[in-house]
Amino acid sequence: MKILVANIGSTSLKWRLFDFSNNAERLLHKGGFERVTDYPKAIEDCLADLKKANAIASESELSAVGFKTVIAKDVTGCVRLDDRVLQAMHDYNGLAPAHNPPYITGIKLFAQRMPKVPLIGLFETAFHQFAPEASQRYAVPDSWLKIGVRRWGFHGASHKFIAERSAELLKRLDVAESARQLYVHHGASKISGAPLRVISCHLGGSSSVTGILNGASIGTSMGMSPQSGLPHNNRVGDLDSEALPYAVKTLGISVEEAQKQLTKQSGLLGISGVSNDVRDIADAAAKGNASAKLALDVFVASTRHWIGSYFLQLNGADAIAFTAGTGENSASIRAAICANLENLGIKIDAEKNNVTRATETVISAADSAVKIFVIPTNEELVVAREAKRFLEANKN
Numbered sequence: 001m002k003i004l005v006a007n008i009g010s011t012s013l014k015w016r017l018f019d020f021s022n023n024a025e026r027l028l029h030k031g032g033f034e035r036v037t038d039y040p041k042a043i044e045d046c047l048a049d050l051k052k053a054n055a056i057a058s059e060s061e062l063s064a065v066g067f068k069t070v071i072a073k074d075v076t077g078c079v080r081l082d083d084r085v086l087q088a089m090h091d092y093n094g095l096a097p098a099h100n101p102p103y104i105t106g107i108k109l110f111a112q113r114m115p116k117v118p119l120i121g122l123f124e125t126a127f128h129q130f131a132p133e134a135s136q137r138y139a140v141p142d143s144w145l146k147i148g149v150r151r152w153g154f155h156g157a158s159h160k161f162i163a164e165r166s167a168e169l170l171k172r173l174d175v176a177e178s179a180r181q182l183y184v185h186h187g188a189s190k191i192s193g194a195p196l197r198v199i200s201c202h203l204g205g206s207s208s209v210t211g212i213l214n215g216a217s218i219g220t221s222m223g224m225s226p227q228s229g230l231p232h233n234n235r236v237g238d239l240d241s242e243a244l245p246y247a248v249k250t251l252g253i254s255v256e257e258a259q260k261q262l263t264k265q266s267g268l269l270g271i272s273g274v275s276n277d278v279r280d281i282a283d284a285a286a287k288g289n290a291s292a293k294l295a296l297d298v299f300v301a302s303t304r305h306w307i308g309s310y311f312l313q314l315n316g317a318d319a320i321a322f323t324a325g326t327g328e329n330s331a332s333i334r335a336a337i338c339a340n341l342e343n344l345g346i347k348i349d350a351e352k353n354n355v356t357r358a359t360e361t362v363i364s365a366a367d368s369a370v371k372i373f374v375i376p377t378n379e380e381l382v383v384a385r386e387a388k389r390f391l392e393a394n395k396n
């Protein structure tokens with residue numbers, strides 16, 4: 001069974017092709033295009049690349065195309081991307097303006113190009129759907145909840161990968177299996193051993209921290225939209241609900257302009273005034289740029305805030321895992337996040353932490369009660385596995 005996972009951006013198309021034949025999981029091919037102006041041609045070129053690499057002879061060999069879809073009204077989990085689901089994604093375009101519109105366009109183009117191949121989406125909200133109600137609910141009236149104003153949470157594929165992989169690294173294969181079967185069991189299954197507590201830090205262009213108990217999310221830093229939680233590359237992160245009407249009135253700007261500033265000119269870019277990329281900001285900070293240093297300090301403080309929240313809720317942690325662009329590559333950010341936590345049993349090993357290429361590593365000191373991991377995420381594999389399970393469960 002071959003499943004293609006397509007990662008759609010507004011001007012990019014990246015893909016990975018997995019083969020699940022003979023009970024194995026093999027990555028057959030990966031590739032991508034940036035600065036795409038003609039999407040139908042990009043899909044055509046992707047298929048041509050797959051054929052050239054002998055990964056497929058024809059697109060009829062594809063059992064499905066999987067997508068890491070973000071959010072849809074009243075839909076989560078792993079679903080077939082039919083007209084109803086596309087409409088539900090469209091209904092929440094406003095919550096994920098950078099993601100939903102290009103995904104809807106891209107999915108429609110894939111459907112036109114290969115009408116016989118099932119298109120399946122694993123929503124980024126799916127991993128958090130079984131979190132306790134208390135961590136999903138905002139303190140708003142019921143009428144707000146009824147229209148979807150609640151914490152949904154995102155980066156679900158990445159946090160699920162961390163849930164599975166961290167359990168394997170901690171030699172808790174029971175929990176790894178429970179995490180793998182999460183959507184089949186509608187939540188974590190009963191674990192006979194001690195509870196396994198992991199805090200997953202997905203730190204990249206977009207960032208979130210999730211508390212994971214026995215392979216399932218108990219809460220996450222992102223809320224109703226991916227604009228919340230930690231500061232992101234150019235998006236604000238958490239903000240007092242009064243700030244928006246106050247800024248609109250006081251700066252004399254429209255709500256749309258204020259939204260644009262919060263989603264495009266805020267976050268690390270907004271504070272640093274330098275860049276939306278941690279590498280550029282760190283370079284500027286090293287040269288004495290105070291705003292750049294402050295941006296990194298705010299990012300580190302916010303990450304610690306959320307780690308602290310889940311450390312308490314989980315009654316400690318067996319592991320903290322770092323993943324995504326910054327989490328996998330920035331030794332200095334990891335060191336700053338883990339500094340001065342010896343009293344909580346969290347101790348980083350400076351030498352082991354000195355990994356700058358994304359490699360799976362244990363970076364905690366030998367006497368650290370909490371293991372600290374760097375785990376390169378593999379969101380596409382999670383999407384492909386769920387798409388495979390969906391196909392098997394819906395054979396007819």
Ligand code: AMP
Pocket residue numbers: 203204205206233276277278279324325326329330356
């Ligand atoms: P992602 O969203 O996971 O693709 O992460 C992309 C982001 O990771 C970039 O925008 C950078 O801010 C950050 N990043 C990538 N490489 C490094 C690095 N070597 N050091 C610090 N941050 C990095």
